[in-house]
Amino acid sequence: MTAQAAFPEFEMEIGTKLDRFTVELSFSCRPGEVLAVVGPSGAGKTTLLRIIAGFMRPGEGFIRLGDTVFFDKQAxxxxxxxxxxxxxxxQEYTLFPHMTIRENLAFAHNGGPDPMELLEAxxxxxxxxxxxxxxxxxxxQRAALCRILAMSPNMLLLDEPFSALDIENRIILQEMIIKVGRERKIPIIHVTHDLSNALRYADRILAINEGREDRAWLDRQLEYLERNAVFARR
Ligand SMILES: Nc1ncnc2c1ncn2[C@@H]1O[C@H](COP(=O)(O)OP(=O)(O)OP(=O)(O)O)[C@@H](O)[C@H]1O
Incomplete structure:
Protein backbone atom coordinates (compact mmCIF):
# COMPACT_ATOMS: atom_id res chain seq x y z
CA MET A 1 0.00 0.00 0.00
CA THR A 2 1.34 3.45 -0.84
CA ALA A 3 1.47 5.81 2.11
CA GLN A 4 -0.85 8.79 1.56
CA ALA A 5 0.77 12.04 2.67
CA ALA A 6 -1.07 13.39 5.72
CA PHE A 7 -1.80 16.61 3.89
CA PRO A 8 -1.99 16.17 0.14
CA GLU A 9 -0.60 18.57 -2.43
CA PHE A 10 -2.65 19.62 -5.44
CA GLU A 11 -1.04 19.19 -8.87
CA MET A 12 -2.33 19.65 -12.37
CA GLU A 13 -1.13 19.79 -15.93
CA ILE A 14 -3.84 20.25 -18.52
CA GLY A 15 -4.54 21.36 -22.04
CA THR A 16 -7.95 22.14 -23.45
CA LYS A 17 -9.33 24.06 -26.41
CA LEU A 18 -11.82 26.87 -25.79
CA ASP A 19 -13.45 28.91 -28.55
CA ARG A 20 -10.78 31.66 -28.77
CA PHE A 21 -7.67 30.00 -27.33
CA THR A 22 -6.22 26.84 -25.81
CA VAL A 23 -5.78 26.58 -22.04
CA GLU A 24 -2.36 25.14 -21.22
CA LEU A 25 -1.54 25.23 -17.55
CA SER A 26 0.74 23.37 -15.20
CA PHE A 27 0.99 24.24 -11.50
CA SER A 28 0.70 22.92 -7.96
CA CYS A 29 -0.65 24.19 -4.64
CA ARG A 30 0.69 22.97 -1.31
CA PRO A 31 -1.43 22.04 1.74
CA GLY A 32 -2.49 25.24 3.52
CA GLU A 33 -1.16 27.42 0.72
CA VAL A 34 -3.18 30.25 -0.82
CA LEU A 35 -2.60 30.59 -4.56
CA ALA A 36 -4.17 33.71 -6.05
CA VAL A 37 -5.07 33.46 -9.73
CA VAL A 38 -5.22 36.81 -11.52
CA GLY A 39 -5.50 37.85 -15.15
CA PRO A 40 -7.50 40.00 -17.53
CA SER A 41 -11.19 39.44 -18.19
CA GLY A 42 -11.76 36.35 -20.32
CA ALA A 43 -8.31 34.91 -19.50
CA GLY A 44 -9.77 31.53 -18.46
CA LYS A 45 -9.80 31.89 -14.65
CA THR A 46 -13.37 30.67 -14.06
CA THR A 47 -12.84 27.93 -16.65
CA LEU A 48 -9.82 26.74 -14.66
CA LEU A 49 -11.89 26.44 -11.45
CA ARG A 50 -14.71 24.67 -13.32
CA ILE A 51 -12.19 22.16 -14.65
CA ILE A 52 -10.72 21.51 -11.18
CA ALA A 53 -14.20 21.15 -9.63
CA GLY A 54 -15.13 18.61 -12.33
CA PHE A 55 -17.77 20.60 -14.23
CA MET A 56 -15.64 20.68 -17.39
CA ARG A 57 -13.45 17.92 -18.77
CA PRO A 58 -10.09 19.05 -20.19
CA GLY A 59 -8.77 17.70 -23.49
CA GLU A 60 -5.39 16.52 -22.12
CA GLY A 61 -3.40 15.98 -18.96
CA PHE A 62 -4.05 15.15 -15.31
CA ILE A 63 -5.41 16.71 -12.13
CA ARG A 64 -4.80 15.19 -8.72
CA LEU A 65 -4.92 15.93 -5.02
CA GLY A 66 -2.36 13.71 -3.33
CA ASP A 67 -3.23 10.14 -4.28
CA THR A 68 -6.73 11.05 -5.45
CA VAL A 69 -6.82 11.35 -9.22
CA PHE A 70 -9.52 13.83 -10.29
CA PHE A 71 -8.74 13.50 -13.96
CA ASP A 72 -6.29 11.55 -16.08
CA LYS A 73 -6.76 11.53 -19.82
CA GLN A 74 -4.46 8.57 -20.41
CA ALA A 75 -5.98 6.45 -17.66
CA GLN A 91 -20.98 34.82 -5.57
CA GLU A 92 -24.03 32.61 -5.99
CA TYR A 93 -24.94 31.15 -2.66
CA THR A 94 -26.27 27.60 -2.21
CA LEU A 95 -28.63 27.15 0.72
CA PHE A 96 -31.84 25.13 1.06
CA PRO A 97 -34.68 27.71 1.22
CA HIS A 98 -36.93 25.59 3.46
CA MET A 99 -34.27 25.17 6.18
CA THR A 100 -33.00 27.67 8.72
CA ILE A 101 -29.34 28.65 8.53
CA ARG A 102 -28.61 26.38 11.52
CA GLU A 103 -30.39 23.46 9.80
CA ASN A 104 -28.58 24.13 6.52
CA LEU A 105 -25.23 23.92 8.28
CA ALA A 106 -26.18 20.87 10.38
CA PHE A 107 -27.27 19.08 7.19
CA ALA A 108 -23.98 19.86 5.46
CA HIS A 109 -21.73 19.25 8.47
CA ASN A 110 -19.31 16.45 7.70
CA GLY A 111 -16.30 16.73 9.96
CA GLY A 112 -15.61 20.40 9.26
CA PRO A 113 -15.36 23.08 11.96
CA ASP A 114 -18.26 23.42 14.40
CA PRO A 115 -21.18 25.14 12.55
CA MET A 116 -22.00 27.53 15.39
CA GLU A 117 -18.34 28.57 15.69
CA LEU A 118 -18.30 29.29 11.96
CA LEU A 119 -21.46 31.40 12.23
CA GLU A 120 -19.97 33.27 15.18
CA ALA A 121 -16.68 33.90 13.32
CA GLN A 141 -23.19 34.69 1.26
CA ARG A 142 -21.57 34.39 4.66
CA ALA A 143 -23.96 31.55 5.59
CA ALA A 144 -23.23 29.78 2.28
CA LEU A 145 -19.51 30.06 2.90
CA CYS A 146 -19.94 28.61 6.43
CA ARG A 147 -21.93 25.76 4.90
CA ILE A 148 -19.09 24.90 2.53
CA LEU A 149 -16.49 25.04 5.32
CA ALA A 150 -18.72 22.82 7.52
CA MET A 151 -18.64 20.19 4.74
CA SER A 152 -14.90 19.77 5.35
CA PRO A 153 -13.76 20.12 1.74
CA ASN A 154 -10.43 18.67 0.59
CA MET A 155 -9.55 21.93 -1.12
CA LEU A 156 -11.15 25.33 -1.65
CA LEU A 157 -11.76 27.12 -4.92
CA LEU A 158 -12.85 30.72 -4.55
CA ASP A 159 -14.27 32.52 -7.58
CA GLU A 160 -14.47 36.18 -6.55
CA PRO A 161 -16.91 35.30 -3.77
CA PHE A 162 -16.41 38.52 -1.85
CA SER A 163 -16.59 41.11 -4.60
CA ALA A 164 -20.19 42.12 -3.84
CA LEU A 165 -19.41 42.68 -0.15
CA ASP A 166 -18.31 45.86 1.58
CA ILE A 167 -14.64 46.06 2.57
CA GLU A 168 -15.20 45.15 6.24
CA ASN A 169 -17.21 42.01 5.43
CA ARG A 170 -14.76 41.10 2.71
CA ILE A 171 -11.85 41.17 5.14
CA ILE A 172 -13.72 39.20 7.83
CA LEU A 173 -14.71 36.44 5.41
CA GLN A 174 -11.40 36.31 3.63
CA GLU A 175 -9.52 35.99 6.92
CA MET A 176 -11.92 33.34 8.16
CA ILE A 177 -11.61 31.19 5.06
CA ILE A 178 -7.84 31.47 4.96
CA LYS A 179 -7.61 30.60 8.67
CA VAL A 180 -9.70 27.45 8.16
CA GLY A 181 -7.67 26.53 5.07
CA ARG A 182 -4.34 26.96 6.86
CA GLU A 183 -5.47 25.16 10.04
CA ARG A 184 -6.81 22.21 8.07
CA LYS A 185 -3.89 22.35 5.63
CA ILE A 186 -5.99 22.32 2.49
CA PRO A 187 -4.92 24.05 -0.74
CA ILE A 188 -6.83 27.25 -1.57
CA ILE A 189 -7.04 28.61 -5.10
CA HIS A 190 -8.51 32.10 -5.19
CA VAL A 191 -9.52 33.75 -8.46
CA THR A 192 -9.55 37.50 -7.93
CA HIS A 193 -9.40 40.81 -9.79
CA ASP A 194 -7.97 42.55 -6.74
CA LEU A 195 -4.21 42.27 -7.19
CA SER A 196 -3.30 44.57 -4.28
CA ASN A 197 -5.37 42.43 -1.95
CA ALA A 198 -3.81 39.25 -3.35
CA LEU A 199 -0.34 40.71 -2.69
CA ARG A 200 -1.25 41.10 0.98
CA TYR A 201 -2.51 37.61 1.78
CA ALA A 202 -1.64 35.10 -0.98
CA ASP A 203 1.45 32.92 -0.70
CA ARG A 204 1.86 32.89 -4.46
CA ILE A 205 0.31 34.56 -7.46
CA LEU A 206 -0.38 32.87 -10.78
CA ALA A 207 -1.17 35.28 -13.61
CA ILE A 208 -2.95 33.83 -16.62
CA ASN A 209 -3.76 35.39 -19.97
CA GLU A 210 -5.46 33.58 -22.85
CA GLY A 211 -5.25 30.32 -20.92
CA ARG A 212 -1.48 30.41 -20.21
CA GLU A 213 0.77 31.67 -17.46
CA ASP A 214 1.81 35.26 -18.26
CA ARG A 215 4.41 36.74 -15.89
CA ALA A 216 4.94 39.76 -18.12
CA TRP A 217 1.27 40.72 -17.63
CA LEU A 218 1.73 40.45 -13.86
CA ASP A 219 4.89 42.59 -13.99
CA ARG A 220 3.02 45.28 -15.93
CA GLN A 221 0.20 45.28 -13.36
CA LEU A 222 2.70 45.51 -10.49
CA GLU A 223 4.43 48.42 -12.17
CA TYR A 224 1.08 50.12 -12.67
CA LEU A 225 0.16 49.61 -9.00
CA GLU A 226 3.51 51.04 -7.89
CA ARG A 227 3.19 54.13 -10.12
CA ASN A 228 -0.32 54.82 -8.87
CA ALA A 229 0.69 54.35 -5.24
CA VAL A 230 3.26 57.12 -5.74
CA PHE A 231 0.62 59.40 -7.25
CA ALA A 232 -1.77 58.64 -4.39
CA ARG A 233 0.79 59.78 -1.77
CA ARG A 234 1.27 63.19 -3.41
N1 LIG B 1 -17.44 25.77 -21.92
C1 LIG B 1 -16.73 26.60 -22.70
N2 LIG B 1 -16.34 26.21 -23.94
C2 LIG B 1 -15.63 27.03 -24.74
N3 LIG B 1 -15.27 28.27 -24.38
C3 LIG B 1 -15.62 28.71 -23.16
C4 LIG B 1 -16.36 27.90 -22.25
N4 LIG B 1 -16.56 28.62 -21.10
C5 LIG B 1 -15.98 29.83 -21.28
N5 LIG B 1 -15.42 29.88 -22.51
C6 LIG B 1 -14.65 31.00 -23.07
O1 LIG B 1 -13.39 30.91 -22.47
C7 LIG B 1 -12.86 32.21 -22.21
C8 LIG B 1 -12.50 32.35 -20.75
O2 LIG B 1 -13.65 32.49 -19.96
P1 LIG B 1 -13.58 32.57 -18.36
O3 LIG B 1 -14.97 32.75 -17.85
O4 LIG B 1 -12.84 31.40 -17.87
O5 LIG B 1 -12.71 33.89 -18.14
P2 LIG B 1 -12.34 34.67 -16.79
O6 LIG B 1 -10.87 34.83 -16.79
O7 LIG B 1 -12.95 33.99 -15.62
O8 LIG B 1 -13.02 36.08 -17.06
P3 LIG B 1 -13.62 37.18 -16.03
O9 LIG B 1 -12.44 37.73 -15.28
O10 LIG B 1 -14.21 38.19 -16.95
O11 LIG B 1 -14.63 36.49 -15.17
C9 LIG B 1 -13.88 33.20 -22.69
O12 LIG B 1 -13.51 33.65 -23.97
C10 LIG B 1 -15.15 32.38 -22.73
O13 LIG B 1 -16.02 32.88 -23.74
Missing part, protein backbone atom coordinates in the same frame (compact mmCIF):
# COMPACT_ATOMS: atom_id res chain seq x y z
CA UNK A 76 -9.53 7.50 -18.72
CA UNK A 77 -10.32 8.84 -15.25
CA UNK A 78 -12.80 11.68 -14.73
CA UNK A 79 -14.04 11.81 -11.16
CA UNK A 80 -17.46 13.53 -10.98
CA UNK A 81 -17.70 16.75 -8.91
CA UNK A 82 -19.29 14.99 -5.91
CA UNK A 83 -16.40 12.52 -5.76
CA UNK A 84 -13.80 15.31 -5.52
CA UNK A 85 -15.03 16.96 -2.30
CA UNK A 86 -13.85 20.32 -3.52
CA UNK A 87 -15.49 23.43 -2.02
CA UNK A 88 -16.29 25.84 -4.87
CA UNK A 89 -17.29 29.23 -3.47
CA UNK A 90 -18.80 31.74 -5.91
CA UNK A 122 -18.62 35.34 10.39
CA UNK A 123 -20.81 37.51 12.63
CA UNK A 124 -24.18 35.90 11.85
CA UNK A 125 -24.74 33.56 14.81
CA UNK A 126 -27.75 35.70 15.84
CA UNK A 127 -29.43 34.79 12.51
CA UNK A 128 -29.04 31.00 12.94
CA UNK A 129 -32.78 30.36 13.25
CA UNK A 130 -33.84 32.38 10.22
CA UNK A 131 -34.46 31.02 6.75
CA UNK A 132 -32.29 32.29 3.86
CA UNK A 133 -35.01 34.60 2.47
CA UNK A 134 -35.17 36.41 5.84
CA UNK A 135 -31.57 37.65 5.83
CA UNK A 136 -29.65 40.05 3.58
CA UNK A 137 -27.68 39.07 0.45
CA UNK A 138 -24.33 39.57 2.20
CA UNK A 139 -25.49 37.51 5.20
CA UNK A 140 -26.63 34.73 2.85
Missing amino acids: HIHLPPQGRRVGLVT SGIAHLADRRPDKISGGER
